[in-house]
Amino acid sequence: MLDVCLLGTGGMMPLPYRWLTSLYVRYNGHGILIDCGEGTQIAMNRVGLSPKPIDMICFTHYHADHISGLPGLLLAMGNADRSEPVRMVGPKGLTRVVQSLRVIAPELPFDLEFHEISDAVEDYKLEELKIRTFHVKHNVTCYGYSMSLPRAGKFDVDRARAEDIPQKFWSRLQHGEIIEHEGRTFKPEMVLGPERKGIKLTYTTDTRPTQRICDEAFGSDLFICEGMYGEKEKIEKARQYKHMTMYEAAHLAQKAEVRQMWLTHYSPSLNHPEHYMNAVKKIFPAAKAAVDGESITLGFEED
Amino acid sequence: MLDVCLLGTGGMMPLPYRWLTSLYVRYNGHGILIDCGEGTQIAMNRVGLSPKPIDMICFTHYHADHISGLPGLLLAMGNADRSEPVRMVGPKGLTRVVQSLRVIAPELPFDLEFHEISDAVEDYKLEELKIRTFHVKHNVTCYGYSMSLPRAGKFDVDRARAEDIPQKFWSRLQHGEIIEHEGRTFKPEMVLGPERKGIKLTYTTDTRPTQRICDEAFGSDLFICEGMYGEKEKIEKARQYKHMTMYEAAHLAQKAEVRQMWLTHYSPSLNHPEHYMNAVKKIFPAAKAAVDGESITLGFEED
Numbered sequence: 001m002l003d004v005c006l007l008g009t010g011g012m013m014p015l016p017y018r019w020l021t022s023l024y025v026r027y028n029g030h031g032i033l034i035d036c037g038e039g040t041q042i043a044m045n046r047v048g049l050s051p052k053p054i055d056m057i058c059f060t061h062y063h064a065d066h067i068s069g070l071p072g073l074l075l076a077m078g079n080a081d082r083s084e085p086v087r088m089v090g091p092k093g094l095t096r097v098v099q100s101l102r103v104i105a106p107e108l109p110f111d112l113e114f115h116e117i118s119d120a121v122e123d124y125k126l127e128e129l130k131i132r133t134f135h136v137k138h139n140v141t142c143y144g145y146s147m148s149l150p151r152a153g154k155f156d157v158d159r160a161r162a163e164d165i166p167q168k169f170w171s172r173l174q175h176g177e178i179i180e181h182e183g184r185t186f187k188p189e190m191v192l193g194p195e196r197k198g199i200k201l202t203y204t205t206d207t208r209p210t211q212r213i214c215d216e217a218f219g220s221d222l223f224i225c226e227g228m229y230g231e232k233e234k235i236e237k238a239r240q241y242k243h244m245t246m247y248e249a250a251h252l253a254q255k256a257e258v259r260q261m262w263l264t265h266y267s268p269s270l271n272h273p274e275h276y277m278n279a280v281k282k283i284f285p286a287a288k289a290a291v292d293g294e295s296i297t298l299g300f301e302e303d
Numbered sequence: 304m305l306d307v308c309l310l311g312t313g314g315m316m317p318l319p320y321r322w323l324t325s326l327y328v329r330y331n332g333h334g335i336l337i338d339c340g341e342g343t344q345i346a347m348n349r350v351g352l353s354p355k356p357i358d359m360i361c362f363t364h365y366h367a368d369h370i371s372g373l374p375g376l377l378l379a380m381g382n383a384d385r386s387e388p389v390r391m392v393g394p395k396g397l398t399r400v401v402q403s404l405r406v407i408a409p410e411l412p413f414d415l416e417f418h419e420i421s422d423a424v425e426d427y428k429l430e431e432l433k434i435r436t437f438h439v440k441h442n443v444t445c446y447g448y449s450m451s452l453p454r455a456g457k458f459d460v461d462r463a464r465a466e467d468i469p470q471k472f473w474s475r476l477q478h479g480e481i482i483e484h485e486g487r488t489f490k491p492e493m494v495l496g497p498e499r500k501g502i503k504l505t506y507t508t509d510t511r512p513t514q515r516i517c518d519e520a521f522g523s524d525l526f527i528c529e530g531m532y533g534e535k536e537k538i539e540k541a542r543q544y545k546h547m548t549m550y551e552a553a554h555l556a557q558k559a560e561v562r563q564m565w566l567t568h569y570s571p572s573l574n575h576p577e578h579y580m581n582a583v584k585k586i587f588p589a590a591k592a593a594v595d596g597e598s599i600t601l602g603f604e605e606d
Contacts, residue, residue, distance in 0.1 A: 014344065039317070
C-alpha cells in the first residue's frame with residue numbers, strides 16, 4: 001500500500017495559494033520525498049505529515065524550486081528527533097549542492113547518505129518497494145521516478161495441502177522464502193500462483209515528453225506529470241524552456257496506458273488549471289488538475 | 304516617511320499560519336529587508352509587496368530561520384527584472400554564507416555588494432536614511448538594526464527675508480546646502496530653526512535584553528522586538544537559548560522610552576501571543592502582539 005500526497009503543485013516560484021511541487025509517499029512506515037522547494041516543510045505541516053519518517057529524499061534536478069526547502073526540512077527533521085540516516089538520491093552534483101546548502105544547517109542529529117545518479121536508469125530498493133529513476137529531457141540534467149510494489153501470486157491452500165507442506169511454513173513461503181525441512185525443500189512456486197498486478201506510481205516534471213517517460217510510466221496506477229501550461233499557444237514556450245503543456249502530458253498518459261494522471265508544476269501565470277481540463281480529458285479522460293495536498297492510497301486490487 | 308511591514312512573526316520554523324520574522328521597510332522608492340527565512344518571498348507576495356525595489360538586505364545572523372529564503376528571494380528579484388546592485392549587510396561570514404546558498408541561484412541579473420559588520424556598532428546611509436547596526440547577545444554573533452530619518456529645523460521665512468536671501472536659494476538651504484553668491488555665503492543655520500524630531504525604527508530579535516539595545520532603541524517611534532515566549536516560567540529557556548520573554552521585551556521598551564513596541568519571533572509552541580498581552584501591557588502599555596503583515600506608516604509629526 002502506498003499513501004501518496006502531492007504536497008504542492010506549483011512550478012518556478014512558491015505562491016501564497018500554491019506550494020511548490022513535491023511528492024510525499026508513505027510505505028510501511030517509511031517516508032519518501034521527491035523534490036523539496038521553498039515551503040515544502042510548511043506544506044507538509046499543513047496536511048499533518050511529519051518530516052521525521054522520511055528515509056529517502058529524491059531530487060529530479062537542482063533548480064531552486066525543487067530543492068530550496070531542503071535546509072529547513074533537514075532542520076525540521078532534526079527538531080523532530082530523527083536519528084536514523086537519510087538516503088538522498090539525485091543527479092550528479094548532489095553531494096556538492098546539498099553540502100553547500102547546509103552552510104545554514106551544518107549540524108544534524110542524523111547522517112546523510114548520497115547516491116548520485118550516473119546511469120540513464122537506476123534502481124533502488126526500500127524493503128519490497130522498487131524505486132527507479134530515469135533520465136528525462138530538461139535544460140539541465142533531470143530525472144523522473146517510479147515506485148513499484150510487486151505482488152506475489154495467490155497462495156494455493158489446496159496445493160499446499162496436496163504437497164503436504166506443514167502449515168507453519170505457509171506464511172514464510174508466501175513471503176518468498178525457500179525452506180529446508182527434514183530432507184525436503186519447499187519453494188514458494190509450489191504454493192503460489194502467477195505474480196499478480198502490483199502497484200505502480202510514476203512522477204516526472206520539468207521535461208519535454210519522451211519515449212523513455214512513456215516506457216517507464218507504462219501501466220502506472222498513478223502518473224503524476226507536469227502540466228506547466230494550459231494555453232495551447234504556449235507550446236512554443238514549453239519547447240523553449242523544456243517543459244510540457246497539459247495536452248502533451250495527456251498524450252503521454254494515454255500512450256503509457258496509465259490508470260490515472262495528476263497534473264502539477266503549474267506556471268505561476270496559470271491561475272486556474274481546472275479551466276483547461278475539458279480539453280485535456282478529450283485526450284486522456286482520467287486526468288485531474290491536482291491541487292495542493294491531493295492525496296490517494298494506492299492498494300492492491302481485490303482478487 | 305517610512306512604510307513598515309512586518310512580513311512574518313514566527314521564530315525557529317515557518318508554520319502554515321505564521322511566516323518567519325522578516326521586516327520590509329520602504330523609504331523613498333527603496334526597499335530595505337531585514338532577515339529572510341523560508342517563505343519570506345511568499346509572505347511578501349501575500350501582502351502585495353514586490354521584491355524588485357529591495358536595495359538592501361540586512362541579516363541579524365545566519366540561523367536558517369533568518370536566511371533560508373534568500374536564494375528564492377534573489378531569484379524572484381531576478382524574475383522581476385531587477386538589474387541594479389543590491390547591498391547586503393550582515394555579521395562576519397556574510398559573503399561565504401550567501402555565496403554558498405547561491406549554489407542554487409548562481410546566475411542573477413544584478414550584482415551583490417557585501418558589507419560584513421566588524422564593529423560593535425556600524426552606520427550606513429541610503430539617501431537621508433541612517434541605518435545603524437548594533438551587536439546584541441545571542442548564541443551566535445547577532446546584530447540589531449535601527450533606521451532613522453532626521454528632520455531639519457523649520458524654515459524661518461522672516462529670517463530669510465531679514466537676511467535678504469534670494470528666494471531661489473531657499474529650497475537648497477532647507478536641504479542643507481551652503482551657497483556662495485555675489486561674495487556672500489548663505490548657510491542653512493541662517494534660516495533653519497533647531498533640528499526637529501525625526502523618525503526612528505528599531506528591530507532586534509534573537510537576543511537577551513542588553514543595555515546596548517536599550518541605548519540604541521532609545522526614543523524609537525516603533526521598536527520591533529522578539530517576544531519568543533509568553534509563559535513566564537519559560538524565562539529559564541529564554542536565558543538558555545539566548546532569547547527573550549515578552550516581559551523582558553516590555554521592560555526594554557519601557558526603559559528605552561519608545562513610542563510603541565511590536566512583539567515578534569514567537570516560538571512555534573506559542574499559539575496565541577495575544578493571550579499574554581494584558582500582563583505585557585502592565586509593564587509597557589503601548590505593546591502589541593504583532594501579526595503577519597502588521598503594517599504602519601511612520602511620518603514626521605505635525606509641527
